[in-house]
Amino acid sequence: MKFESKTVHAGDRKKAGNYVPVTTPIYTASSYFYDTMDQLDRVFGREEQGPSYARYDNPTVTALQDLVNELEGGHGTLACSSGMMAVHLALLAALVDRPKRVVAGNVLYGATTHMLMTVFGALGVETHFVDVCDLAALEAAVAEHQPGAVVVESVSNPLLRVCAVDKIAAISRHAGAPLIVDNTFATPMLLRPLELGASMVIHSATKYLAGHGDVLGGLIVSDKENFEVLTTLLRTMGPNLGPFEAYLTMRGIKTLALRMEKQCANARKVAAWLAAHPRVECVYFPGDPNHPDAATVARLYPKDLHGAMVAFDLRGAGKQEVFAFMEKLEMIVCATSLGDVHSMALYPAMSSHRDLSPKHRERIGIRDSLVRLSAGIEAAEDIIADLAQALGG
Ligand SMILES: Cc1ncc(COP(=O)(O)O)c(C=O)c1O
Known part of the structure; x- marks a missing residue:
């Protein structure tokens, strides 16, 4: 089967x-x-x-x-x-x-x-x-x-x-x-x-x-x-x-395959859109051909299914600027988790990686400007529109 x-x-x-x-x-x-x-x-x-x-x-x-x-x-x-x-x-x-x-x-x-x-x-x-x-x-x-x-x-x-x-x-x-x-x-x-x-x-x-x-x-x-x-x-x-x-x-x-396919496709579109935004300094997405592990992804992962998570650094941002951006999001849910049918944004320094010291976070590349996004099953256009209005410009 x-x-x-x-x-x-x-x-x-x-x-x-x-x-x-x-x-x-x-x-x-x-x-x-x-x-x-x-x-x-x-x-x-x-x-x-x-x-x-x-x-x-x-x-x-x-x-x-x-x-x-x-x-x-x-x-x-x-x-x-x-x-x-x-x-x-x-x-x-x-x-x-x-x-x-x-x-x-x-x-x-x-x-x-x-x-x-x-x-x-x-x-x-x-x-x-x-x-x-x-x-x-x-x-x-x-x-x-x-x-x-x-x-x-x-x-x-x-x-x-x-x-x-x-x-x-x-x-x-x-x-x-x-x-x-x-x-x-x-x-x-x-x-x-x-x-x-x-x-x-x-x-x-x-x-x-x-x-x-x-x-x-x-x-x-x-x-x-x-x-x-x-x-x-x-x-x-x-x-x-x-x-x-x-x-x-x-x-x-029972709907994992349907959800994952849609979420992976949405993440790909969102990652490409974020990469072109002037307020975004850096995008982390395993489907990016320039990703540091692109060869491993190509070898072990199915074509076009590279995950539904995207992370990005807001240019020059610290906690305050990231919070201001997240508070402007209207559809994307700012809560701690990932993988749900609804898109979610999280601030790693505050939640998933809160228990690590700021020095430890910095050493492993988790900066205060980092946002983690879990793409949901909504229309990609709506996820992008929400990010666009929250980022401004
Ligand atoms: C990669 C990973 N492993 C394990 C966990 C822990 O899972 P739970 O919150 O169900 O205990 C999480 C939670 O976010 C996670 O992201």
Whole structure:
């Protein structure tokens, strides 16, 4: 089946008794019983599939996990309460039996960097940050630190650098370190990191997968090697996704292919328009032929699907000028998130990368003039018209 067919069929329409619901309902039960105690025993022992207790399994959540597993090509998928919980769980799973050292991209979602430095740092895990688009630097860092995990974002937040997941996977495997790829910005429609050798894929389901601004959720898609330990951690710690959120995410995914196609096309038009505007100093868009990772994009991404995120620096602007611009936006929503059906603008220094010090932000290229835009499914002309009136001139 093609990707868009899987989005509407995988995971759904499982037989329940003597009927089949066309969409998976929301199961709210916290526990389940069977005809015999022997059967319940087998379910608890995972010799037979089925729900037993909500921290272990829930039929709505299982349907979502099966769907995403099919889309990403994983061995197994687990849903959890947020994207950050998915990052946390994947790191824990990787480090349980491995050296407590991480090599990570130097430009990640701010909370991921913060989690590595503070939460894992406090537990004695050393993290070494490196430019993962510089393969020689990455290879040297992996050789020097012999990490227990390598962490990258396939498309980085917010500067939209695109790393060579296949080559990074080969370097990580050679060193015996699982590669964890946050694939939130790319979605499995654009890139499937497990097919390129990654060990675990993370999603903030809050973003493109759910897509309508009404869910907080995360997903970890795993290879065979890491799935057992992930499952044990989830069952022990209880960071599960609720059934209502699973239902909404599954409903969102049914239109993922349609939404992504439109959003990617809108982002391309907006990026081209911004690049020609005198108040815009610099545009970051992976579909730009002059993008620093254009060769990787051409090699790994589908033609014309280069993501729906655009970032740009307002010429000579600081926080005040950026705020004035954002307050003038009328249709584009100035709120913290991305990937929704409505276009959104965000100021990284205030929200996604707030936890980093100003010096740290400057070092990784996140200037006070930077705005991040998530293109929605509106008419491109309306997005551009809103930007035009807010920019003036
Ligand atoms: C790339 C990326 N990863 C992870 C997260 C965290 O996801 P959540 O907010 O669902 O915890 C975000 C949130 O913006 C993100 O942009």
